[in-house]
Amino acid sequence: MTAAKEKQQQERNQEWRTELRKAVPNKDRLAIERVKMNEVEPHERNKSQNIEVNRGLTPEQAQREASRCMDCANPTCIEGCPVSIDIPRFIKYIERGQFLNAAATLKEFSALPAVCGRVCPQEKQCEIKCFYTQKMKKAPVAIGYLERFAADYERESGKIQIPDVAPGNGIKVAAIGSGPASLSFAGDMIKFGYEVTVFEALHEIGGVLKYGIPEFRLPNAIVDVELENLKNMGVRFEKNFVVGRTATFDDLKELGYECFFIGSGAGLPNFMNIPGENLNGVMSSNEYLTRVNLMAANQEDSDTPVLRGKKVAVIGGGNTAMDAVRTAIRLGAEKAMLIYRRSREEMPARVEEVKHAEEEGVEFHNLANPIEYLANAEGRVAKVRLQRMQLGEPDASGRRRPVPIEGAIDEMDIDIAIVAIGVSPNPLIPACLPGLKMTRWHTIEVNEETMQTSIPEFFAGGDIVRGGATVILAMGDGRRAAASMHKYLTDKHAGKENK
Amino acid sequence: MNKIVEKKQLSENVFKFVVEAPMIARSRKPGNFVILRVGSKGERIPLTIVNSDLEKGTITLIVQNVGLSSGKLCQLNQGEEITDLVGPLGKATHIHKVGTILALGGGVGIAPLYPIVEAFKKAGNRVITVLAARNRELLILEEEMRQWSDEVIVMTDDGSYGRKGLVTEGAEEVIKREKVDECVAIGPAIMMKFCALLTKKYNIPTQVSLNTIMVDGTGMCGACRVTVNGETKFTCVDGPEFNAHQIDFDEMLKRLQAYKREEDQARTGKK
Ligand SMILES: Cc1cc2nc3c(=O)[nH]c(=O)nc-3n(C[C@H](O)[C@H](O)[C@H](O)COP(=O)(O)OP(=O)(O)OC[C@H]3O[C@@H](n4cnc5c(N)ncnc54)[C@H](O)[C@@H]3O)c2cc1C
Numbered sequence: 001m002t003a004a005k006e007k008q009q010q011e012r013n014q015e016w017r018t019e020l021r022k023a024v025p026n027k028d029r030l031a032i033e034r035v036k037m038n039e040v041e042p043h044e045r046n047k048s049q050n051i052e053v054n055r056g057l058t059p060e061q062a063q064r065e066a067s068r069c070m071d072c073a074n075p076t077c078i079e080g081c082p083v084s085i086d087i088p089r090f091i092k093y094i095e096r097g098q099f100l101n102a103a104a105t106l107k108e109f110s111a112l113p114a115v116c117g118r119v120c121p122q123e124k125q126c127e128i129k130c131f132y133t134q135k136m137k138k139a140p141v142a143i144g145y146l147e148r149f150a151a152d153y154e155r156e157s158g159k160i161q162i163p164d165v166a167p168g169n170g171i172k173v174a175a176i177g178s179g180p181a182s183l184s185f186a187g188d189m190i191k192f193g194y195e196v197t198v199f200e201a202l203h204e205i206g207g208v209l210k211y212g213i214p215e216f217r218l219p220n221a222i223v224d225v226e227l228e229n230l231k232n233m234g235v236r237f238e239k240n241f242v243v244g245r246t247a248t249f250d251d252l253k254e255l256g257y258e259c260f261f262i263g264s265g266a267g268l269p270n271f272m273n274i275p276g277e278n279l280n281g282v283m284s285s286n287e288y289l290t291r292v293n294l295m296a297a298n299q300e301d302s303d304t305p306v307l308r309g310k311k312v313a314v315i316g317g318g319n320t321a322m323d324a325v326r327t328a329i330r331l332g333a334e335k336a337m338l339i340y341r342r343s344r345e346e347m348p349a350r351v352e353e354v355k356h357a358e359e360e361g362v363e364f365h366n367l368a369n370p371i372e373y374l375a376n377a378e379g380r381v382a383k384v385r386l387q388r389m390q391l392g393e394p395d396a397s398g399r400r401r402p403v404p405i406e407g408a409i410d411e412m413d414i415d416i417a418i419v420a421i422g423v424s425p426n427p428l429i430p431a432c433l434p435g436l437k438m439t440r441w442h443t444i445e446v447n448e449e450t451m452q453t454s455i456p457e458f459f460a461g462g463d464i465v466r467g468g469a470t471v472i473l474a475m476g477d478g479r480r481a482a483a484s485m486h487k488y489l490t491d492k493h494a495g496k497e498n499k
Numbered sequence: 500m501n502k503i504v505e506k507k508q509l510s511e512n513v514f515k516f517v518v519e520a521p522m523i524a525r526s527r528k529p530g531n532f533v534i535l536r537v538g539s540k541g542e543r544i545p546l547t548i549v550n551s552d553l554e555k556g557t558i559t560l561i562v563q564n565v566g567l568s569s570g571k572l573c574q575l576n577q578g579e580e581i582t583d584l585v586g587p588l589g590k591a592t593h594i595h596k597v598g599t600i601l602a603l604g605g606g607v608g609i610a611p612l613y614p615i616v617e618a619f620k621k622a623g624n625r626v627i628t629v630l631a632a633r634n635r636e637l638l639i640l641e642e643e644m645r646q647w648s649d650e651v652i653v654m655t656d657d658g659s660y661g662r663k664g665l666v667t668e669g670a671e672e673v674i675k676r677e678k679v680d681e682c683v684a685i686g687p688a689i690m691m692k693f694c695a696l697l698t699k700k701y702n703i704p705t706q707v708s709l710n711t712i713m714v715d716g717t718g719m720c721g722a723c724r725v726t727v728n729g730e731t732k733f734t735c736v737d738g739p740e741f742n743a744h745q746i747d748f749d750e751m752l753k754r755l756q757a758y759k760r761e762e763d764q765a766r767t768g769k770k
């Protein structure tokens with residue numbers, strides 16, 4: 001048995017857990033219906049970018065939902081979580097009413113539970129592995145909602161625990177980029193006693209959490225609390241600093257930085273390279289979302305403009321596409337259309353976002369692929385030509401491949417098109433490190449266990465290693481990189497002393 | 500941080516700022532630019548680094564007041580701070596010794612041309628500079644350009660100074676007069692388009708520095724895309740300098756108007 005499993009068992013065998021299990025018979029637990037998230041009504045929320053759709057659970061709702069969990073002897077849910085959170089432990093603390101202990105449990109595993117509780121694709125990770133889904137063919141325990149509840153409770157109680165920080169060891173390390181990968185890396189390294197600086201190119205800290213994911217799904221205030229905690233622990237943030245440009249790695253080494261964590265993300269937007277894509281009114285989802293989320297272009301007093309279309313087409317089926325199309329509705333679009341080349345079942349977006357988008361009035365145009373944009377007399381986009389598709393044989397990813405239906409081409413009137421077909425790794429850092437080993441997909445090659453790159457003092461994680469992935473995976477990478485960088489530096493410095 | 504240590508009015512609508520930015524001053528090369536923001540609700544706007552002073556740790560920016568954000572910058576005074584400033588961004592100009600360089604600058608484009616002229620001269624080239632402005636009052640940096648040019652020809656639209664005519668007319672005379680090995684042209688997009696047509700006729704390799712609309716300046720948004728040799732490029736990371744003969748200027752001219760309505764509304768306060 002691994003150490004983690006042993007710890008889980010020990011925790012599970014605690015008296016209070018055993019008693020709690022006995023307190024309610026499993027058949028009663030099974031009879032409880034899964035909690036419904038409290039939401040703001042679609043007609044209310046679709047007018048403002050700043051209304052968070054999910055309102056969270058009340059303590060009563062959370063405790064009731066927590067009591068559905070059967071505290072399984074073999075908790076398969078944990079296998080679904082990329083950072084192996086001890087899910088039954090935190091849930092049982094909620095059932096028992098010890099919400100702060102639940103939050104503390106989460107913090108053992110995750111640096112950003114309030115974020116992951118909101119944005120993890122739970123239905124594909126922890127919840128799909130829940131006993132309820134696997135064996136009972138019932139709705140799983142709402143692990144994500146409960147995670148969010150515990151983290152929110154802790155934050156709102158004003159009793160956020162600042163973890164203990166080891167005495168400073170005077171060793172300087174740097175994180176490049178300030179997305180979830182770097183933030184979790186920084187949190188762990190500061191605990192180990194390092195001097196940590198996070199460098200960010202933009203004028204805000206947080207990476208995609210700030211410039212990409214909109215306020216209605218993840219309020220900035222939630223991210224800011226986490227940033228404040230990191231600052232209080234001693235992490236330094238340098239914004240408006242492009243590593244490789246403002247200063248080179250050699251410059252940073254000269255300033256005393258010994259090791260680097262690269263968490264520069266996958267910020268490069270993909271386009272389809274079809275005719276008319278550079279017309280005015282056609283833009284990447286990154287541009288659209290950045291203007292609104294980072295630059296607050298939706299607000300009266302912001303200097304940054306954003307195009308407000310009446311007929312907005314968003315191309316893609318992932319979270320980014322969903323965020324863009326729902327933003328368009330909030331900016332006053334009369335028709336907000338999602339154009340996706342496969343069918344709804346294949347959409348990579350979180351199921352909850354697809355549901356919310358539909359409730360808010362998004363039109364789904366599935367099995368359609370843009371092949372050309374056409375302009376009006378002023379040279380602005382006015383129409384998109386769509387190739388209709390059907391599903392063929394499954395491809396390498398196991399999803400059925402969309403194939404064009406010959407001759408089935410039609411046109412749709414639009415005044416804005418937003419291209420959200422994925423991102424590529426940001427090439428800036430690799431370009432400054434000629435010796436760095438890269439993969440065919442232009443991601444950085446790392447040892448999967450240690451997250452160390454081909455250059456020993458460089459570690460990497462998050463989207464720059466995985467391509468467009470998820471917050472929780474980025475966060476897990478950051479933590480693993482911190483653990484192995486700590487080991488690397490400890491060995492290195494021990495070696496020095498022995499000499 | 501980013502304190503304005505000197506401000507000077509160069510012409511009716513053009514101001515020079517010397518700003519504290521020691522890291523950028525140290526790292527910047529000719530052709531690089533910065534992105535800055537004025538105020539907590541400010542827009543991110545790109546400006547070329549015209550000069551830097553390593554000892555003082557400052558960079559020089561020259562900005563023309565054309566709209567809301569450039570206007571906000573122009574209102575700042577010595578001693579005040581620029582909210583956010585990041586750089587140096589973009590690829591540096593490829594400076595080498597080729598022989599004779601023809602440098603063409605129009606309007607505020609003369610500012611970004613200045614460090615390039617200086618660098619080409621320092622690399623041992625003969626540099627002939629043609630500067631163009633609508634009238635005498637709008638001409639900037641003439642003295643500074645003379646310092647690094649073997650010859651400076653001034654053209655004004657109204658003939659109020661130098662010679663009457665467009666930058667291309669002055670350029671063509673030089674090309675007809677002597678062998679030009681390379682050309683650099685910076686100014687309004689329409690001027691660069693005509694300079695490119697001219698030098699193409701004479702087969703002179705030509706670089707232009709594009710002033711597309713930008714947001715992040717790090718390759719993340721694609722607002723700055725241009726078509727170069729049939730391929731989409733991002734001006735902020737693949738440029739801002741490109742081979743002039745390969746650029747789809749008509750597309751670029753249209754793209755500069757992408758937010759025209761919104762910009763006009765912003766200027767008149769009716770967002
Ligand atoms: C619109 C959108 C919605 C999403 N929704 C979800 C979701 O619901 N659930 C989910 O799990 N995932 C979602 N994702 C994916 C998730 O956000 C990413 O996987 C995650 O943020 C990656 O984290 P990261 O730390 O690797 O990098 P990022 O968050 O991408 O941050 C990288 C940062 O590095 C900075 N940087 C880059 N180069 C440099 C440099 N040279 N110097 C200094 N700084 C630099 C960048 O400016 C950026 O801020 C979404 C992504 C987008 C775009």
Ligand SMILES: Cc1cc2nc3c(=O)[nH]c(=O)nc-3n(C[C@H](O)[C@H](O)[C@H](O)COP(=O)(O)OP(=O)(O)OC[C@H]3O[C@@H](n4cnc5c(N)ncnc54)[C@H](O)[C@@H]3O)c2cc1C
Pocket residue numbers: 532542544545546547548561562563564565566567568569570607610611709710711712713739755756759762763766
């Ligand atoms: C790499 C680069 C370097 C630049 N260097 C300089 C410089 O050294 N000095 C300088 O004065 N300007 C420079 N510019 C142009 C400067 O960024 C714009 O003038 C500024 O962003 C306009 O913003 P605004 O809000 O004041 O005007 P807006 O109100 O946004 O626009 C006013 C008018 O200017 C035009 N415009 C908008 N954006 C741009 C733009 N990016 N470039 C050109 N015209 C634009 C529009 O067509 C509009 O009609 C540079 C641009 C780039 C991309």
Ligand code: SF4
Pocket residue numbers: 080081082083084085087110116117120121122125126127143144147472
């Ligand atoms: S971090 Fe994500 S996957 Fe893990 S338990 Fe929480 S919601 Fe589930």
Ligand code: SF4
Pocket residue numbers: 068069070071072075076077078087088129130131132141143
């Ligand atoms: S599998 Fe489901 S029921 Fe079992 S411990 Fe995990 S969350 Fe609870």
Ligand code: FES
Pocket residue numbers: 712713714715716717718719720721722723724733734735736
């Ligand atoms: S300005 Fe955003 S990619 Fe160039």
